[in-house]
Amino acid sequence: MQVEVGAILDGKITGITNFGAFVQLPGGETGMVHISEVSTSYIENIRDHLTDGQEVRVKVIAVNENGKIALSIKQALPEYTQRPPRKPMNKDKPRKPNVWQGQKSEGEVQGRSFEDMMADFKKSSEDRMSDIKRNLDSHRGNRRSGG
Numbered sequence: 001m002q003v004e005v006g007a008i009l010d011g012k013i014t015g016i017t018n019f020g021a022f023v024q025l026p027g028g029e030t031g032m033v034h035i036s037e038v039s040t041s042y043i044e045n046i047r048d049h050l051t052d053g054q055e056v057r058v059k060v061i062a063v064n065e066n067g068k069i070a071l072s073i074k075q076a077l078p079e080y081t082q083r084p085p086r087k088p089m090n091k092d093k094p095r096k097p098n099v100w101q102g103q104k105s106e107g108e109v110q111g112r113s114f115e116d117m118m119a120d121f122k123k124s125s126e127d128r129m130s131d132i133k134r135n136l137d138s139h140r141g142n143r144r145s146g147g
Contacts, residue, residue, distance in 0.1 A: 003029055003069055005060050008076050013054045021050050023058055023071055031069030033058060040074050 003009075003025060011023040011031070020034045033056075035046050043049055050056070062070040074080055 003060050003063060005063060007060045008057060009060065010055060010057055013050055013052055013056060016047060016050055016052060018046065021046060023056060029069060031071040033071045033073055037072035037074055040080065
């Protein structure tokens with residue numbers, strides 16, 4: 001039997017590990033349910049939720065080029081499949097310019113280059129470091145003088 005992504009199948013748990021469970025599918029193929037695909041809530045110990053030989057309904061979520069089958073118990077649940085679809089991203093919302101693709105940065109849009117902003121940042125950072133060092137030195141001096 002050819003397993004197709006998206007198919008909902010009944011299977012039997014044949015093995016449990018700390019990271020998931022192996023499920024024998026109709027036709028004799030075996031797939032794996034990762035612990036994150038067992039329940040819609042957090043699972044600390046998978047053995048609290050599944051047992052060897054348990055019949056489960058699973059959804060095929062992936063089949064890789066080596067024939068390994070990834071399964072999900074939670075995605076086969078009726079309440080999971082009946083969720084409203086995610087709200088699509090708002091494509092009308094303006095996006096920040098992407099500096100890495102050669103577009104102007106926000107600083108350049110405001111009339112300042114990146115280099116100018118970096119020079120200002122370095123100066124203010126050096127000023128802050130000087131203040132911190134001065135404060136540390138004055139505190140150390142107070143300890144040495146016994147005050």
